[in-house]
Amino acid sequence: MKTSAVRNQIVETASRLFYKQGYNATGINQIIEEAGVAKASLYQHFHSKEDLLVEYLTVKGAETNAALKAEAEKFEAPKEKILAVFDFLAEVSVQPEYYGCNFLNIVSELPVDSDRVRGVIRKQKDDVRAMFADILRPVHKEKLADELYMLFDGALITNKVHGNAWPIQTAKTLAGKIL
Amino acid sequence: MKTSAVRNQIVETASRLFYKQGYNATGINQIIEEAGVAKASLYQHFHSKEDLLVEYLTVKGAETNAALKAEAEKFEAPKEKILAVFDFLAEVSVQPEYYGCNFLNIVSELPVDSDRVRGVIRKQKDDVRAMFADILRPVHKEKLADELYMLFDGALITNKVHGNAWPIQTAKTLAGKIL
Amino acid sequence: MKTSAVRNQIVETASRLFYKQGYNATGINQIIEEAGVAKASLYQHFHSKEDLLVEYLTVKGAETNAALKAEAEKFEAPKEKILAVFDFLAEVSVQPEYYGCNFLNIVSELPVDSDRVRGVIRKQKDDVRAMFADILRPVHKEKLADELYMLFDGALITNKVHGNAWPIQTAKTLAGKIL
Amino acid sequence: MKTSAVRNQIVETASRLFYKQGYNATGINQIIEEAGVAKASLYQHFHSKEDLLVEYLTVKGAETNAALKAEAEKFEAPKEKILAVFDFLAEVSVQPEYYGCNFLNIVSELPVDSDRVRGVIRKQKDDVRAMFADILRPVHKEKLADELYMLFDGALITNKVHGNAWPIQTAKTLAGKIL
DNA sequence: AATGAATGAGCATTCATTCAT
DNA sequence: AATGAATGAATGCTCATTCAT
Known part of the structure; x- marks a missing residue:
C-alpha cells in the first residue's frame, strides 16, 4: 500500500513549502512540524529529502x-485549444497562492549532477511539448510545438521575474501570430 | 578606494560559486576557503551574504x-542586430562553464519578500528589454521589444531545463519570423 | 518523560557554568563539550540558550x-527562624564553590527587555519575601518582611562585592535589632 | 596629555553602552560605530576592552x-546627611535613563580572576562606606557605617531586581530606625 | 595621532540523517 | 507503522585584537 494518513500529510506539507519557499530554503524540521508527524516517520516513507x-x-x-x-x-479547433492553454496560465498566475511554475522554480536549485530530479522536471516539460504537438498534428502543424512550448516557458519565467501578467498576454499574442 | 585584493578575491569566488552551485547551496565557509581569506574579512566588505x-x-x-x-x-540593420543577440546566446550556451542565465538561476531561490535582490534582477532584464526597444525604434518596431525579450528569456530557461541548444535556435527562428 | 541522561547532563553542566562564569561568558560550545553531548542534542531539549x-x-x-x-x-520562634536564615547564608557563603547569589548574579546581565528571565528571578525573590512574611505572621510582624528581605539581598550583594563574610554578619545583627 | 576629542568620544560612548547594555553585551564594533572613530584609534588609547x-x-x-x-x-546634622543620601537614591532611580548601580551591574559579569576591575568597584564602595563613617564620626556613631552601607547596596540591588522604588524607601526607613 | 583592512577564534542556531524502542 | 532522542557537520555572523600605512 502506498498511501497512509501520515504519508499524505507529509507530501501535502512538503509540496506546499517546497513551492512557496523553495527546496533548499525548506528544512525537514519545518515539514514535520507543520505536518504534525515525527521525524523518523518521514524517513520511513522517504529515504531522503x-x-x-x-x-x-x-x-x-x-x-x-x-x-x-x-x-x-x-475547444475543438487546434488553435483555440492552444490559446486556451495560455488563457489558463493567465488565470492561474493571478491567484493569491501562485508563486510561479512548480518545475522552473526548482530547476535552478538543483546541483549540477542531480540527473534524477532534473529528469522528472524535463519529463513534465516534454509532456507539455507533446501535448502541443498532439493538438497540432490533425492540422499538420506539429512542427510549431517547440516554438509554442518555448513561449509557454518564456511566459512563465518572465511572469515570475516581473510579478506581472503582461508576459502571458504577450506570449498568447505571439502564439496567435504563428498559428 | 573600493577595491582591494581581498575584496576582489571574495567577489570573484562568490560569483563563481553562486553561479555554478546556486545561492542557497553555497556557504560562506566555502567562499572564504576557496578565496583564501578570513571570515571576518568577508564581513568587513559585505555586511551580509x-x-x-x-x-x-x-x-x-x-x-x-x-x-x-x-x-x-x-551590425547595422536592426533585424541583424537582434538576431546577433540570439547568435551570441547560442555561442555562450555551449561553453563548458555555462550553467544558464545568472539572473534567472537566482530568481527562484529568493524568499518571497526579497525585494532588494529581485529588484537588481528585474533591472537587468529591463535593460535587455530596453536594448531591444532602442534597436527597433529607428524602424518603428519598438512594440516588438516585449515579444523579443520574452523569447530571449524563454530561450534561456528552456535551454537550462533541457541542457540543449535547440531552444535558442527556435527562439531565433521565431524572432526572425516576427521582425 | 521529561528527564533523560543527556538532558540532565546539559542542565547540570550549564548550571555549573552559568553560575561560575556568568551567562554571557558561557558559550554553548563549552556547555556541550563539558557535558559530553552533541550540539544538536542540546537544541532538541532547549530551543535556545x-x-x-x-x-x-x-x-x-x-x-x-x-x-x-x-x-x-x-527553630520554633519566628525570630530564631529568621536569624537561622542569615546563619545559613553565612555558612553557604564560605564554601569553596560559592560565587554569590545565583539570581543576583544573572540579573545584571539581562538585556533591558528580557522580561521572561527577569520574571523567574523576581519570583524567587518574592518567594523569599513571602517566606519572611509567613514566618512573622504568627507574631503580627509581617510588615518587617520587606526590610528583612532587603537586608537579605544587601548581605548577598555586599558579600559578592567584597568577597568577605562581614556583610552577612552585619545583616544578621541588623535583623536582630529590628525583630 | 590624557584628553583628546577622540578619546572623550570613546569613553562617553563606551560608558553609555556599558551602563545600558552591560559589559559583555557591548561589542567594540558598536562602541566605535556610535563614537564615530576608527577601531585602531580605540586601541591607541586603550590597550584592551x-x-x-x-x-x-x-x-x-x-x-x-x-x-x-x-x-x-x-545638611548639617549627621542623621539628615545620611537620609539625604537615600533621598538622592530615590530621586535618581526614577529617572528614565537609570538602569541600576553602575558598579553592582558590572560586578556579576566579571570573571572570577578579574582582580583589577573588581578592585575599582570595591574602592568605590569603600568610598561610600568611608563617607558614611566620616559623617557619623562627630557623633561617635561611625560603627553604624557598615550597616548603612549594606542598606545602601541592598536598596540598589533590590530596586534593580524589582524595577520598583519601594526598596529605597524601605532602606531609608530602616536607616532612620538605627540612627 | 589616526586609520582602513585583515584576522583566528568563537558565537548561537539549524542542517539532513540515523538509531533504539 | 510510528516515534523521541541523538548526532556530526554546517549555517550565517560577531568577537576582541593587530598590522601596515
Whole structure:
C-alpha cells in the first residue's frame, strides 16, 4: 500500500513549502512540524529529502498535465485549444497562492549532477511539448510545438521575474501570430 | 578606494560559486576557503551574504549588458542586430562553464519578500528589454521589444531545463519570423 | 518523560557554568563539550540558550526556597527562624564553590527587555519575601518582611562585592535589632 | 596629555553602552560605530576592552562620590546627611535613563580572576562606606557605617531586581530606625 | 595621532540523517 | 507503522585584537 494518513500529510506539507519557499530554503524540521508527524516517520516513507522532492514534482507534474489537457479539450479547433492553454496560465498566475511554475522554480536549485530530479522536471516539460504537438498534428502543424512550448516557458519565467501578467498576454499574442 | 585584493578575491569566488552551485547551496565557509581569506574579512566588505549576492548580480548585470550591446553593434540593420543577440546566446550556451542565465538561476531561490535582490534582477532584464526597444525604434518596431525579450528569456530557461541548444535556435527562428 | 541522561547532563553542566562564569561568558560550545553531548542534542531539549537559562534559574529557585525553609523550620520562634536564615547564608557563603547569589548574579546581565528571565528571578525573590512574611505572621510582624528581605539581598550583594563574610554578619545583627 | 576629542568620544560612548547594555553585551564594533572613530584609534588609547571598562568605572566612581557628598553637605546634622543620601537614591532611580548601580551591574559579569576591575568597584564602595563613617564620626556613631552601607547596596540591588522604588524607601526607613 | 583592512577564534542556531524502542 | 532522542557537520555572523600605512 502506498498511501497512509501520515504519508499524505507529509507530501501535502512538503509540496506546499517546497513551492512557496523553495527546496533548499525548506528544512525537514519545518515539514514535520507543520505536518504534525515525527521525524523518523518521514524517513520511513522517504529515504531522503530528495525523494520527497521527486514525489512532489511527480504528483504536481501529473496534476498539471491533466489540468492543461482539460482546458484544451474545452475547444475543438487546434488553435483555440492552444490559446486556451495560455488563457489558463493567465488565470492561474493571478491567484493569491501562485508563486510561479512548480518545475522552473526548482530547476535552478538543483546541483549540477542531480540527473534524477532534473529528469522528472524535463519529463513534465516534454509532456507539455507533446501535448502541443498532439493538438497540432490533425492540422499538420506539429512542427510549431517547440516554438509554442518555448513561449509557454518564456511566459512563465518572465511572469515570475516581473510579478506581472503582461508576459502571458504577450506570449498568447505571439502564439496567435504563428498559428 | 573600493577595491582591494581581498575584496576582489571574495567577489570573484562568490560569483563563481553562486553561479555554478546556486545561492542557497553555497556557504560562506566555502567562499572564504576557496578565496583564501578570513571570515571576518568577508564581513568587513559585505555586511551580509545577501549583500554579496547583490554585488555579484550587479557586476554580472553590467557585464552582460555590455556584452549584448557589443554583439548588436557589430551590425547595422536592426533585424541583424537582434538576431546577433540570439547568435551570441547560442555561442555562450555551449561553453563548458555555462550553467544558464545568472539572473534567472537566482530568481527562484529568493524568499518571497526579497525585494532588494529581485529588484537588481528585474533591472537587468529591463535593460535587455530596453536594448531591444532602442534597436527597433529607428524602424518603428519598438512594440516588438516585449515579444523579443520574452523569447530571449524563454530561450534561456528552456535551454537550462533541457541542457540543449535547440531552444535558442527556435527562439531565433521565431524572432526572425516576427521582425 | 521529561528527564533523560543527556538532558540532565546539559542542565547540570550549564548550571555549573552559568553560575561560575556568568551567562554571557558561557558559550554553548563549552556547555556541550563539558557535558559530553552533541550540539544538536542540546537544541532538541532547549530551543535556545535563554531557555536553558530559565531552566537553570527555575531549578535553582526551587532548591533555594526548599533549603531556606528547611533551615527556618529547625527553630520554633519566628525570630530564631529568621536569624537561622542569615546563619545559613553565612555558612553557604564560605564554601569553596560559592560565587554569590545565583539570581543576583544573572540579573545584571539581562538585556533591558528580557522580561521572561527577569520574571523567574523576581519570583524567587518574592518567594523569599513571602517566606519572611509567613514566618512573622504568627507574631503580627509581617510588615518587617520587606526590610528583612532587603537586608537579605544587601548581605548577598555586599558579600559578592567584597568577597568577605562581614556583610552577612552585619545583616544578621541588623535583623536582630529590628525583630 | 590624557584628553583628546577622540578619546572623550570613546569613553562617553563606551560608558553609555556599558551602563545600558552591560559589559559583555557591548561589542567594540558598536562602541566605535556610535563614537564615530576608527577601531585602531580605540586601541591607541586603550590597550584592551578591559582598560576601557576600568576607565568607565573610575570616572563614574569619582562622579558618584562627588554627587553623594554634595547631597550630604546640604545638611548639617549627621542623621539628615545620611537620609539625604537615600533621598538622592530615590530621586535618581526614577529617572528614565537609570538602569541600576553602575558598579553592582558590572560586578556579576566579571570573571572570577578579574582582580583589577573588581578592585575599582570595591574602592568605590569603600568610598561610600568611608563617607558614611566620616559623617557619623562627630557623633561617635561611625560603627553604624557598615550597616548603612549594606542598606545602601541592598536598596540598589533590590530596586534593580524589582524595577520598583519601594526598596529605597524601605532602606531609608530602616536607616532612620538605627540612627 | 589616526586609520582602513585583515584576522583566528568563537558565537548561537539549524542542517539532513540515523538509531533504539 | 510510528516515534523521541541523538548526532556530526554546517549555517550565517560577531568577537576582541593587530598590522601596515
